[in-house]
Amino acid sequence: MLTFTIRRLLSIPPLLFGVALMTFLLLKAAPADYFSQMEFDPAKSRASVIDAKRAAGLIRPVSEKELSRLGAVNVNGASWQFEPGRVLKDGTEIENRIAAEELDSFELRGMRYSYDDRGQLYLRIGALEGFGRWLGKVLQGDFGRSFKFNQPVFELISERLLNTLTLSIAALILAWGTAIPLGVIAAVKPNSFWDHSSGFIAFFGLSIPSVFFALLMILFASYTGWFPIGDMRDTVNYDNFTFWGKIWDRLHHLVLPTIVIGTGAMAGYMRQARGNMIEALGQDYVRTARAKGLPREKVLFKHALRNAINPLVTLFGYSLAALLSGSFLVEVVMNWPGMARLVVDAIIAKDEPVVMASVMVSAVLLVFGNLFADLLLAVVDPRVRLS
Amino acid sequence: MNASDARRVEPIATEGPGLPPPRGPWKMLWLRLRKNRIAMTGGLILIFLYFISCFAGFLSPYDFNDVNTDTTRYGPMLLGGIAVEQVGTHLVEIENEDYEWVEVEKPEFEPRWEWFRGGLTFRDPEGRFTLRPHVHALREFVSYDEIGETTYYLASDPEVRIPIRFLPRQERAVEVASLFGFFKIKAKRKLFGVERPAEWAERGDDADLMHAEVFLLGSDQNGRDLMTRIFFGGQISMSVGLLGILISMTIGLVFGGVAGYYGGLTDFSMMRLTELLMAIPGLYLILTLRYVIPTKLDSRQTYLMIVGILALAGWASLGRVIRGMVLSLRENEYTLAARALGAGDRRVILRHVLPNTASFVIVTATLYVPYYILGEVALSFLGLGITEPDTSWGLLLKDAQNSQVLKYSPWLILPGFFIFFAVLAFNFLGDGLRDAADPRANLSKKKTA
Numbered sequence: 001m002l003t004f005t006i007r008r009l010l011s012i013p014p015l016l017f018g019v020a021l022m023t024f025l026l027l028k029a030a031p032a033d034y035f036s037q038m039e040f041d042p043a044k045s046r047a048s049v050i051d052a053k054r055a056a057g058l059i060r061p062v063s064e065k066e067l068s069r070l071g072a073v074n075v076n077g078a079s080w081q082f083e084p085g086r087v088l089k090d091g092t093e094i095e096n097r098i099a100a101e102e103l104d105s106f107e108l109r110g111m112r113y114s115y116d117d118r119g120q121l122y123l124r125i126g127a128l129e130g131f132g133r134w135l136g137k138v139l140q141g142d143f144g145r146s147f148k149f150n151q152p153v154f155e156l157i158s159e160r161l162l163n164t165l166t167l168s169i170a171a172l173i174l175a176w177g178t179a180i181p182l183g184v185i186a187a188v189k190p191n192s193f194w195d196h197s198s199g200f201i202a203f204f205g206l207s208i209p210s211v212f213f214a215l216l217m218i219l220f221a222s223y224t225g226w227f228p229i230g231d232m233r234d235t236v237n238y239d240n241f242t243f244w245g246k247i248w249d250r251l252h253h254l255v256l257p258t259i260v261i262g263t264g265a266m267a268g269y270m271r272q273a274r275g276n277m278i279e280a281l282g283q284d285y286v287r288t289a290r291a292k293g294l295p296r297e298k299v300l301f302k303h304a305l306r307n308a309i310n311p312l313v314t315l316f317g318y319s320l321a322a323l324l325s326g327s328f329l330v331e332v333v334m335n336w337p338g339m340a341r342l343v344v345d346a347i348i349a350k351d352e353p354v355v356m357a358s359v360m361v362s363a364v365l366l367v368f369g370n371l372f373a374d375l376l377l378a379v380v381d382p383r384v385r386l387s
Numbered sequence: 388m389n390a391s392d393a394r395r396v397e398p399i400a401t402e403g404p405g406l407p408p409p410r411g412p413w414k415m416l417w418l419r420l421r422k423n424r425i426a427m428t429g430g431l432i433l434i435f436l437y438f439i440s441c442f443a444g445f446l447s448p449y450d451f452n453d454v455n456t457d458t459t460r461y462g463p464m465l466l467g468g469i470a471v472e473q474v475g476t477h478l479v480e481i482e483n484e485d486y487e488w489v490e491v492e493k494p495e496f497e498p499r500w501e502w503f504r505g506g507l508t509f510r511d512p513e514g515r516f517t518l519r520p521h522v523h524a525l526r527e528f529v530s531y532d533e534i535g536e537t538t539y540y541l542a543s544d545p546e547v548r549i550p551i552r553f554l555p556r557q558e559r560a561v562e563v564a565s566l567f568g569f570f571k572i573k574a575k576r577k578l579f580g581v582e583r584p585a586e587w588a589e590r591g592d593d594a595d596l597m598h599a600e601v602f603l604l605g606s607d608q609n610g611r612d613l614m615t616r617i618f619f620g621g622q623i624s625m626s627v628g629l630l631g632i633l634i635s636m637t638i639g640l641v642f643g644g645v646a647g648y649y650g651g652l653t654d655f656s657m658m659r660l661t662e663l664l665m666a667i668p669g670l671y672l673i674l675t676l677r678y679v680i681p682t683k684l685d686s687r688q689t690y691l692m693i694v695g696i697l698a699l700a701g702w703a704s705l706g707r708v709i710r711g712m713v714l715s716l717r718e719n720e721y722t723l724a725a726r727a728l729g730a731g732d733r734r735v736i737l738r739h740v741l742p743n744t745a746s747f748v749i750v751t752a753t754l755y756v757p758y759y760i761l762g763e764v765a766l767s768f769l770g771l772g773i774t775e776p777d778t779s780w781g782l783l784l785k786d787a788q789n790s791q792v793l794k795y796s797p798w799l800i801l802p803g804f805f806i807f808f809a810v811l812a813f814n815f816l817g818d819g820l821r822d823a824a825d826p827r828a829n830l831s832k833k834k835t836a
């Protein structure tokens with residue numbers, strides 16, 4: 001068991017490294033970044049854009065040493081000679097402002113440079129070098145600052161992540177809490193009313209798109225007024241509530257999104273539980289147990305259910321892996337202040353550090369969820385350990 | 388000729404009295420599928436959905452972007468209509484033609500939804516029963532409140548009915564059929580529509596407030612017919628799934644085939660690549676890929692972008708499963724026989740290994756299409772896919788996102804039913820196909836059930 005765990009654990013860091021590298025290169029391949037709009041904005045000076053980019057770690061100033069190594073370069077048909085604080089065009093010094101306009105962004109031996117009004121030459125940091133810097137910071141626990149909110153990404157994400165996990169775990173409890181009893185009842189009494197209605201619920205839950213279900217629930221809530229719509233707590237009066245009032249308010253807001261996410265997940269688990277239970281009930285050991293006169297409940301719960309639960313244990317592990325992504329669209333529709341809204345806004349605004357960090361968080365959760373599922377399987381099924 | 392004759396003779400020899408005629412595997416699949424009523428229902432729903440999206444131009448009374456700001460958010464005429472009720476009168480000061488302020492009594496109205504009245508009707512303008520469907524005219528009612536503020540309510544005029552014309556002539560050629568927005572066929576007819584009656588011109592000012600429209604499933608915030616937009620939206624929503632799965636399945640087959648057949652380092656590196664892709668949850672991967680593509684795209688580029696993203700995000704898991712199948716098929720006797728006969732790798736993969744994955748491929752493809760449809764819905768719903776004025780089911784649902792809008796125009800949720808039925812139908816059909824393709828699994832399931 002220990003070797004199995006260690007072997008699986010060791011496979012994770014290279015995988016996450018690969019995911020990070022792939023995602024980082026992908027994001028760098030985007031044709032525009034957060035600062036592209038700033039560059040076209042006449043109200044923003046070139047120097048301020050360059051400062052912002054430098055603070056964001058996209059460009060770095062070219063040092064004097066590198067300048068002298070650069071020597072005379074040929075850009076747009078003219079020869080340029082860079083010296084600290086000034087620039088020579090075809091051998092004559094020209095004003096930095098004019099030079100900055102001509103040398104807004106130019107490419108030289110595969111690298112992108114830009115020159116600013118203050119006589120400084122900047123080099124755009126390449127994707128691989130950028131990745132190295134990013135990784136170095138992340139290993140120290142620093143995910144950078146959001147371009148849009150100008151706030152540490154870690155703070156931004158951790159709060160949202162907590163909200164998302166609250167919702168997902170509530171849905172998980174609902175799904176598993178209902179799936180196993182319903183599945184077992186359906187299996188014990190096949191073709192009964194319970195079996196048919198739970199089968200119907202299962203097909204409904206598996207097929208209904210979460211967006212649509214969430215909208216139906218909003219419609220339901222807006223007509224009956226029984227449940228609040230949107231957000232995870234009362235936006236106006238929350239601070240005036242008593243302690244229990246606050247808890248009630250949060251639970252009240254939690255109900256609808258939990259039902260939407262939970263039903264979809266429950267359907268699959270329930271079908272699985274029913275199938276496993278039916279299979280277990282058909283086994284010889286169950287017949288033996290019955291034949292030797294054990295009470296019905298004992299046969300059901302001690303012999304059949306215990307064997308039927310095993311495959312569900314792994315399914316439970318995988319449902320942990322889907323904690324973050326399962327609620328994505330419902331969060332957006334129901335205006336839940338979780339990861340989803342943050343990620344969508346970051347994608348639209350091209351807020352690179354936020355996108356990068358959220359993808360990594362989602363990947364980490366998925367990978368460890370899968371690991372957990374494998375370990376659970378290894379616990380319940382010794383054959384897995386040995387192979 | 389001789390060889391094919393010999394093949395044809397052989398089955399006849401095995402056919403005896405009481406034995407069913409021998410059939411090929413595909414025929415068997417079809418025969419078993421046909422008996423599955425749920426799967427056939429799914430198939431019929433799909434045929435219907437693909438039919439309405441292919442003939443969207445002909446079946447719908449408008450073009451998909453016929454904006455009419457006077458007829459916004461009218462309810463679905465198929466189910467009823469909006470009526471106004473006079474709830475009181477108010478004395479309102481109004482400036483008359485001689486620029487004098489006079490007090491006039493003006494009505495206050497309240498709109499009300501009426502089931503199966505005020506929309507589609509089978510009474511002609513004189514009130515007699517007729518087989519030709521009619522719709523009530525829409526009228527803007529001006530309602531005054533105590534302080535003289537006016538509100539315009541769009542409601543049906545119970546007295547005025549307009550006949551629905553079948554195969555009306557259009558002024559210019561419009562799209563009547565197309566294959567998912569490509570290969571358009573144009574003609575000057577639509578299936579049905581209404582015309583503004585000529586006699587309305589005699590009504591003077593009043594005629595400006597009257598509209599002759601047929602909104603079988605209601606109209607949206609821009610006064611566009613929702614049914615038209617749903618039908619045209621199907622062209623995108625129903626086709627991204629098919630195209631997407633086609634592309635990912637091709638990549639998956641090539642990738643899985645090569646990895647599984649050659650094994651070793653090729654297999655190892657290819658599997659690590661799929662693991663990379665599968666380590667990012669689906670929607671996060673789709674959104675990351677979306678990030679790389681420019682925001683401003685024309686409608687055709689957007690469509691291809693969505694198909695491409697969904698296919699790229701989806702092929703990895705398919706590739707892995709196919710690799711597993713190929714791994715086991717590679718060890719089969721017939722593969723060995725083919726190799727012993729001197730067949731090259733390409734021939735063994737293409738002729739012996741991959742064809743045996745065919746039933747799996749078809750079943751999996753059918754069961755995976757919903758994920759692609761939902762992927763498009765998600766992208767468009769989040770505002771990162773299809774954008775106005777184009778239409779798709781995900782984009783149409785986006786209009787229903789505002790809970791206040793949704794409360795007063797609940798029919799905006801109707802596109803959701805189309806998505807739901809499309810997903811349901813693919814699940815039905817896929818389940819049926821799986822049972823039909825693997826009858827033994829089905830038998831054991833029946834036995835235990």
